[in-house]
Amino acid sequence: MIRWTRAAEELLGYRVADIVHRSGDVLLMPADRTARVRAWVGDHGHRDHWSGLVEARCRDGRPVLLRLDVWRLYLLDGGTAWLVSATSAHADRPANQLLEPFFRPSLVAVSLWDGDLRCVGRNETARCLQTTLVNGRVGGPLEEFKPTFDSASLVAAFRQVLSDGVPVIAGESPWFPATQHEGHTFTGSFFRLEGEPGRPPAVCSLVFDVTHAHTRQRLALLLEAGARLGATLDVAGTAQELADLAVPVLADYVAVDLAGSILPDDEPLHRLSVSDVSIPVFRRAGVASIHSMLPETLWSLGDAVFVPPASPFMKVMATRASHYEPVLDTSPGTWLDQDPDRTKIVSETGMHSLIIVPLLARGAVLGIVVFVRTDNPAPFTADDLVIAEELVARAAMSIDNARRYTREHTAALALQRHLLPRNVSGGDALEVAAGYRPSDIHAGVGGDWYDAIPLPSGHVALVVGDVTGHGIHAAATMGRLRTVVRTLAYLGIPPDELLTHLDRLVARMSEEGAVVHGTGPETVAATCLYAVYDPVTHHCTMATAGHPPPAIVDPAGDVMFPRLVAGTPIGHGWVPTSRSTCTSPKAAGSSSTPTA
DSSP states (O other): OOOOOHHHHHHHOOOHHHHTTSOGGGGBOGGGHHHHHHHHHHHHTTOSEEEEEEEEEOTTSOEEEEEEEEEEEEOTTSOEEEEEEEEEGGGOHHHHHHTHHHHSSOSSEEEEEOTTOBEEEEOHHHHHGGGTTOOOOTTOBGGGOOOSSOHHHHHHHHHHHHHHOOOEEEEEEEEOOTTOSSOEEEEEEEEEEOOSTTSOOEEEEEEEEOOSHHHHHHHHHHHHHHHHTTSSSOHHHHHHHHHHHHTTTTOSEEEEEEETTOSTTOOOGGGSOOOSSOEEEEEEEEEEESSTTOTTOSOOTTOEEEEOTTSHHHHHHHHOOOEEESSOOOSTTSGGGGOHHHHHHHHHHTOOEEEEEEEEETTEEEEEEEEEESSOOSOOOHHHHHHHHHHHHHHHHHHHHHHHHHHHHHHHHHHHHHHSOSSOOBTTTBOOOOOOOOSOTTTOOEEEEEEEEEOTTSOEEEEEEEEEEESHHHHHHHHHHHHHHHHHHHTTOOHHHHHHHHHHHHHHHHHHHHHHHTSOOOOOOEEEEEEEEETTTTEEEEEEESOOOOBEEOTTSOEEOOOOOEEOOBTSSOOOOOOEEEEOOOOTTOOOOOBO
16 A cells, blocks of 8 residues: 555544555455455456445444445556545445335345445345345345355356346245244345446345245236336336236236326427316326227327316325225216216226326326226235335336436536537648547436647647546536636646646545535546647647547558556546657648547
């Protein structure tokens, strides 16, 4: 260990004197130091960057789960070092919010495992099963969880899921707890959760008690829902998945109606006509039926759905509570009197049982889901209501995530397009062409930027950079960095000094943002390659802060990659002051142009 920051001291308790010039394995739990270090070297020793969850040891002996980001540093003397950035995994709130529906009180015991098969979280149901089915702890390895089936086979299956991403569905195992005399049967399934770009995947395990046949059937539906709902960030697609899942297992007809402007690019409902007995409140986002022609409804996908003001649909929206009507009341004097079209459909299709569940996510009502039975003569039961609410709760979070993603993606895309240069020019010195193509259509909008800056000296500065992360924050940060780089470039500062100034300014921006928001410093990380081309000498001087070197093509078509000292990313305060100079061969009427 060659450097130890104050933030690291606050996180783990070790002072500088305790840790500097000592082996880093002192930070690991004693029981597995040697094995863990060997595993890391074998898995990540050849990589320039890796990240993952690690259980570390505080100075007082307490274990703490950390999320690590590790970068390889190439030193001036030819040696290698590692920059390690650590944060508490329990503070990773965005990931927890995405997994919120899994961790609610549920019939399913849910556990999360990192890439090293250590338990990083579980819901209340899994904790209750601890004395019955498993013996383990959060932060402990999978081997500590000891059901009667072969532990080694379970570990091998988990690793296979991590490797190929193929889920293991509904593997049943009989289990006879020592504290009970009657047998139980549990079914377990697990599947891979993809991490953010650059982060390793994790495994989610689902365990159900399927001793009773009826419970088994209901939980099979939840199991399929866990694998299908929210697989894509598509509002309408998730709504349709919910409807398809529930028919015919739970209901004969299901409609998913969303309120307001939840569906993107739709006409606002308030612009539609309103009658004395019916108002446009919803828009149809998903529908399924055991009948091919959908005789149970007047509206198709995308249509505005009209309801009477005194109907149970409006009551569910107002009270945020489910409407449970096992025997649908069609006698005179009910809300159906105000809706003759629905009354006719009820009579013709034989609707006799009704459940309406609100779509609730993060305190907002997104719409409703209607469950109806027609051909199935059995009325809905209280257990059916529970399973319907469980399905809708899971779908609601996925729909809200998709809605938020769509809005942020659209805003971030517009912001990024506005902040990137519309026309790049090298003046009389260079012919410049530029383009931006994201590697991922979902997460590709963010902090990538490029620039060509004609300088007063006649030189041309070429810039390529990338702010860590995606979305509006990354795009806004990118715009600030691009402005700073252009300002410093006009001062004629050499590339290495410019990146050093940029690094210090970014660190200062992080500290100022922390003061304004009353929080700890928020690290802003970015990579940047800055080059200055001299059209007279044909020299190109460049420096990099964590960014790959450029490809330089000479007039003959040969490609070379200059050897640059790869500094740390912008924002860490350690960008090295070193630059490299390349001579650009020039053919008649043409000049070589660095590209990245």
